[in-house]
Amino acid sequence: MIRNDDLGYPIVIGNSLRSELRHFLHDRDTDVVVLADRNVAPLAERLTKGTRGGVIVHRFDLGERRKTLATLERILDVLIESGVERTTTIVGVGGGVACDLFGLAASLCMRGLDYIGVATTLVAMADAAIGGKTGVNLARGKNLAGTFAQPRAVFCELDALRTLPYARLREGLAEVVKAAIIEGGRFFSLLEEVAALPFRAWPWAEIVEESVKVKTMYVADDRTEQGARETLNLGHTFAHAIERASHYRVSHGAAVAVGLRAAGLAALKTGRFSRIEHGRVLTLLALLGLPLRTGVDPSEILASLSADKKRRNGRLRFVLPLAIGDVEPGVEVPTRVVRSVIEACVTPPSAREFV
Template identity: 35%
Template structure:
């Protein structure tokens, strides 16, 4: 088992990574939480596979567990779904001394995390990441949010967990597509991190390679993200680098109306924004092709006709990185050299 510490001004916590951790969830939670009620939040797909064993593990460790299962998919990241969770917790008598445990991928982590941040102005929170997206990215760093209609992650909070558990064995039950969409975030991090990690993703040529290297990919990804979060918890500086590919990606994801997964949209976003920055001399020539090759090798999409449409620009305006009509876009000059490029919204039509 690998332990990666996150040390912030407000709190410290550990990220535990290792095969077999799912059998020790109750034991590990009991090391950081006193006996209490736990709202165990999961989605229907994950719950069918793992809820019973995790519930039992927590009960065996002395916790009083309330199962809360939401529909699978992005539609669960809503104020209505959050309100339903809050109501069930209130009906069960949850207090500030209790906690929320997210068992699932990015959607469950975001929803459960924001519920924990909001319930009685904040109760304890733990992440058990079951998807590759969550294991390499979304479970770390304290970003929690829900969507409002078609505006993604517009309501949320920075709210750090008390513990994150990452067991690559959970990935065994993911479909290839669900696994591969998380790999988009891995490639993103490898471009930002530097040559060692970028060389590792260059060796991934198949879905099976991802499965076999999942633990190593998580360790590299989380180490980098933890370092960034510790330096810039609230995204006022270098944490913005983690948005590489996301400005285009979020707009594409929303316009696809569910036909694209998050990591697939980010994959497209990274390639298409890098093409533009390469054309104006900010990104080193040839880097876009190297990124695209890593993504295409495992079947991730790398282009979309949705980029540049009127609705695309409408979604760009609602991007959280819009600061008074200025978008902070992330470019990568070369591997390990991300930069922020400020671009006026009025100039985006010519840029795209």
């Protein structure tokens, strides 16, 4: 079992965390209400069995399309009906959608109840459960309503990864590669070492630990996202433009993988990044089965980027890699370079780009 306290509360990473969770809840000595994504309700039952007061697991059908105000209201209704008081602790079990929705419900219910997150997807462990951002989607866009609310603890239950479909794991792997480019060193070379192994042989505890460390490092100094946290958006300006231009048919993880290639190319074309390191990033993404090209029309991606620019006072800034382990936020890239990068990302990399 691994524990990270960088954010002032425990982030616990390990397999079969039932006794750790039970001890934590026992020490808090409050009533507990458990909320779970229906797909992991049996796991939530196992993890919270024997908790003081005979816990009931409330199940919700979630998924990105249900990350709405309507679902939020249903969750709040269940909390109120189950008789929560100001001292009740809410435990939320599930992936990133569960983290965002249950965390938001806890932060709003009776003006804020204590919350503990149990992450069951790689995206949740490496990203969504860490840092205290909660939210729902509105008709006009993703995550447009939400709060900053730090949990009392986060448990990354690695056993959950065994039941996760590959497509979901891949979403998380794109974020893990992003974190490894930011961190560099042992983290990046570890991924290179294990990339060709079957997932059951991966050192998941270490990989989640490293990913969490990168996230906490930037969140710790910037909890409300005023500056340093921007670094975590490596590859994401391109990725968000691809997602929007595809009307969200391209998944976030796939868009991030292409976005990491695009950021590498932009850095390469502006003399910031070496061809060899760019090739290492591409090789790793390819070994993990992540896409390196997008079928979305480049002019649509550019239009989406320009719309983004308007929203940010006419300045479009990128986070670019200078080296594996060294990235620079807030880089203004000339439009012609941005255009050529996007045009390049419509075709697979040539052998030369891999070198």
